[in-house]
Amino acid sequence: MIRETALAARAAxxxxxxxxxxxxxxxxxxxxxxxxxxxxxxxxxxANARDLESGRAEAARGxxxxxxxxxxxxxxxxxxxxxxxxxxxxxxxDLVGQVTLRRSLDDGLTLERVACPLGVLxxxxxxxxxALLQIVGLALRSGNAVLLKGGREALGTNRVLTGIVxxxxxxxxxxxxxxxxxEDRADVGALFALDDVVDLIVARGSSxxxxxxxxxTRIPVMGHAAGVCHMYLHAAADPAMAAALAVDAKTxxxxxxxxxxxxxxxxxxxxxxxxxxxxxxxAGVELRACPATLxxxxxxxxxxxxxxxxxxxxxxxxxxxxxxxxxxLGHIAQHGSRHTEAIVTQDGAAAEMFxxxxxxxxxxxxxxxxxxxxYRYGLGAEVGISTDKLHARGPVGVDGLxxxxxxxxxxxxxxxSYGAGGRPFKxxxx
Amino acid sequence: MIRETALAARAAxxxxxxxxxxxxxxxxxxxxxxxxxxxxxxxxxxANARDLESGRAEAARGxxxxxxxxxxxxxxxxxxxxxxxxxxxxxxxDLVGQVTLRRSLDDGLTLERVACPLGVLxxxxxxxxxALLQIVGLALRSGNAVLLKGGREALGTNRVLTGIVxxxxxxxxxxxxxxxxxEDRADVGALFALDDVVDLIVARGSSxxxxxxxxxTRIPVMGHAAGVCHMYLHAAADPAMAAALAVDAKTxxxxxxxxxxxxxxxxxxxxxxxxxxxxxxxAGVELRACPATLxxxxxxxxxxxxxxxxxxxxxxxxxxxxxxxxxxLGHIAQHGSRHTEAIVTQDGAAAEMFxxxxxxxxxxxxxxxxxxxxYRYGLGAEVGISTDKLHARGPVGVDGLxxxxxxxxxxxxxxxSYGAGGRPFKxxxx
Numbered sequence: 001m002i003r004e005t006a007l008a009a010r011a012a013x014x015x016x017x018x019x020x021x022x023x024x025x026x027x028x029x030x031x032x033x034x035x036x037x038x039x040x041x042x043x044x045x046x047a048n049a050r051d052l053e054s055g056r057a058e059a060a061r062g063x064x065x066x067x068x069x070x071x072x073x074x075x076x077x078x079x080x081x082x083x084x085x086x087x088x089x090x091x092x093x094d095l096v097g098q099v100t101l102r103r104s105l106d107d108g109l110t111l112e113r114v115a116c117p118l119g120v121l122x123x124x125x126x127x128x129x130x131a132l133l134q135i136v137g138l139a140l141r142s143g144n145a146v147l148l149k150g151g152r153e154a155l156g157t158n159r160v161l162t163g164i165v166x167x168x169x170x171x172x173x174x175x176x177x178x179x180x181x182x183e184d185r186a187d188v189g190a191l192f193a194l195d196d197v198v199d200l201i202v203a204r205g206s207s208x209x210x211x212x213x214x215x216x217t218r219i220p221v222m223g224h225a226a227g228v229c230h231m232y233l234h235a236a237a238d239p240a241m242a243a244a245l246a247v248d249a250k251t252x253x254x255x256x257x258x259x260x261x262x263x264x265x266x267x268x269x270x271x272x273x274x275x276x277x278x279x280x281x282x283a284g285v286e287l288r289a290c291p292a293t294l295x296x297x298x299x300x301x302x303x304x305x306x307x308x309x310x311x312x313x314x315x316x317x318x319x320x321x322x323x324x325x326x327x328x329l330g331h332i333a334q335h336g337s338r339h340t341e342a343i344v345t346q347d348g349a350a351a352e353m354f355x356x357x358x359x360x361x362x363x364x365x366x367x368x369x370x371x372x373x374x375y376r377y378g379l380g381a382e383v384g385i386s387t388d389k390l391h392a393r394g395p396v397g398v399d400g401l402x403x404x405x406x407x408x409x410x411x412x413x414x415x416x417s418y419g420a421g422g423r424p425f426k427x428x429x430x
Numbered sequence: 431m432i433r434e435t436a437l438a439a440r441a442a443x444x445x446x447x448x449x450x451x452x453x454x455x456x457x458x459x460x461x462x463x464x465x466x467x468x469x470x471x472x473x474x475x476x477a478n479a480r481d482l483e484s485g486r487a488e489a490a491r492g493x494x495x496x497x498x499x500x501x502x503x504x505x506x507x508x509x510x511x512x513x514x515x516x517x518x519x520x521x522x523x524d525l526v527g528q529v530t531l532r533r534s535l536d537d538g539l540t541l542e543r544v545a546c547p548l549g550v551l552x553x554x555x556x557x558x559x560x561a562l563l564q565i566v567g568l569a570l571r572s573g574n575a576v577l578l579k580g581g582r583e584a585l586g587t588n589r590v591l592t593g594i595v596x597x598x599x600x601x602x603x604x605x606x607x608x609x610x611x612x613e614d615r616a617d618v619g620a621l622f623a624l625d626d627v628v629d630l631i632v633a634r635g636s637s638x639x640x641x642x643x644x645x646x647t648r649i650p651v652m653g654h655a656a657g658v659c660h661m662y663l664h665a666a667a668d669p670a671m672a673a674a675l676a677v678d679a680k681t682x683x684x685x686x687x688x689x690x691x692x693x694x695x696x697x698x699x700x701x702x703x704x705x706x707x708x709x710x711x712x713a714g715v716e717l718r719a720c721p722a723t724l725x726x727x728x729x730x731x732x733x734x735x736x737x738x739x740x741x742x743x744x745x746x747x748x749x750x751x752x753x754x755x756x757x758x759l760g761h762i763a764q765h766g767s768r769h770t771e772a773i774v775t776q777d778g779a780a781a782e783m784f785x786x787x788x789x790x791x792x793x794x795x796x797x798x799x800x801x802x803x804x805y806r807y808g809l810g811a812e813v814g815i816s817t818d819k820l821h822a823r824g825p826v827g828v829d830g831l832x833x834x835x836x837x838x839x840x841x842x843x844x845x846x847s848y849g850a851g852g853r854p855f856k857x858x859x860x
Contacts, residue, residue, distance in 0.1 A: 014789075103807075103808055109801075111808075118820075200819075245842060248846050252845055355837050355839075356448065357444065359835075363835055363837055364839075364840065365839045366843075367840030368843065368844050372836070373845075376848070377535070377836065378541075389548055390630070393836075405789075405792065405823065406791060406793070406824045407792075407793055407795075408794045408797050409781075410794065410795065412671040412675060413796075414798050415798050415800040415803075416678050425808065
């Protein structure tokens, strides 16, 4: 049953992929317009109010986590932000069909590498119904079909949103089966088993949720990974800059995967450490300090070994002295999650060494770790932030939903004509 | 123990990655030179003769497959071919450190996306000892460390070859632990479990071997995948061209993954079918035909359903009539393995439709399926041919051994300064 649904989605997706970039753009514009229509909005808010009401009742009975309830609400501001995001996506260069390599292999034998959609995306997301619209926007922009499964607590809202997407698809002569809302929990297991039909699972939620999804399927999974991010105050760090960067990286959104978890400092960066400690404490951050840090700041709480390499997700920060750049690199290699690592220094050579040597998706010099984000990188929208090294690394935009194929156009060439004793290839990039 | 080995390899690899492209090139040149040295060659051949002798005894006892024995031999021609391949690799553009995107996010805040090595490769290969040198060449060129595990029947040869690599590394001031030969079968299990240290497994051998490796590890695996490749004779196919292409695609190396397994023909392509059938039979190919094909060629053997979607790996070819382009697309979608699919036609519009609609790593017009190969695509060398859609698709060259990282260079910027009510980003691609 789910297999048939997925195959129908694939076929509908192929139709979308064959359309021009302008047509896909128009589709997103129409969806953004629909979200601005007062009657449509009223329908959305009514459905969301019902979901919230049931959610509150469930939360009162202890059947729903309060954090999920918080993310369930969909107000005018969130809807406007989604519509803005869709319009930004329409402004981006169309990547589908882009030729990324064109090479003549011989006379009349031309090879092209052409970007194309992955095909069918499976999307699983926790409570937030706005995630549905964001992902649908990314999928339609990149010519992919989507099978969606949201949390049961948002089902009413998700049904209304999917209905709006279907109306827009139909109005543009596209098969509504391009975008399917799965409603049954059992459907998720069936979806995860379709590794011959579904090309990518996009998981939206906590890093624990993403990890759980990864363990449940053989299909590749993309989503926010755990982030154990460090900031290293080098001996040549500017104290005021160090303090401001540490506060920004730790406090602006402590639950985010790009938030700072451990502050490393060089013995020569005492003044920068002092400034950072003072500013972080003023911002309400609990600091857990290694013995060398404690010797300088006895007012802090001692750290245990278990405090390093941990994603606190809260206003808690581990602090450790390291022996120079090598000490910082060693600590990060051992405890980091290869997400985002930053150095603060006025010494350009030390910074370049750090940027080159650290093995992480994002490496920063004199900037807050929290810049590691698809919007801030100018990718227009974000599928997730990946700490995997294959395919897409770091913040992933629309191009993470694309693959490529090799097109070879000949005039009857045989491989037997080439090689030992035969014709040589005449490779020439065009 | 293997973990320590892998960590040492990672550290040694980082040193190699920090070297210039010219230095990595010199390393490969020195390795090619060493393989040309008469004394070195004598040592290699002596070790290989001993492996072959033991292998023959084992094969006689039925303990070694004859096919493995055949691939075990390493003669002057194979060694020359490997040395040539290494020299070709030195001629290629250095991809490590290449900046593939440079974007100003705001004044004094610049983002770069920089290509870098994956880190540590695990390589498992069946009998062929020349595969060891090819993979080491690819790894060194791309700045990666390698842990190698060959078949036990080639152990003597592999030890000598690894020794030569170590001498070259040492002569260039590099840690020999960059390239490690694992000798114990138990080491493979340990290698496959190192998903936090090893970044990619490269598997060299049959598609069944690659599949087995994929099922044994959570580390991403790259290697030749099963190929169920089709050729579709469109109504406007040129008969002589169709016959020559079908023979080339089927007979030049039937065991290859890019060899033809099923010939599809349009009812309007009867003359092309006749020409192909005659030529294939002359070339000794056993044809297994659907009822419509049999009606035209009663001399052929009837096909069963099980003959479609099969990788014969031998001089056997299934033949089926399909209802036009849509019929061909439907058959390929159902039975193909997304490897390499070809159309033969003089009708450019039909060809373009086929190239766009078929979901496969390689799609060809009027060219033999067997062109799907790293050397023939001008990639210089080949890691494998992938039917996966993420990371690398189709023939994979050195770039399949690379990832990228995002480097952000700032001057103290905070994320809190941007967004609602704050500074706008000033995105500008440089």
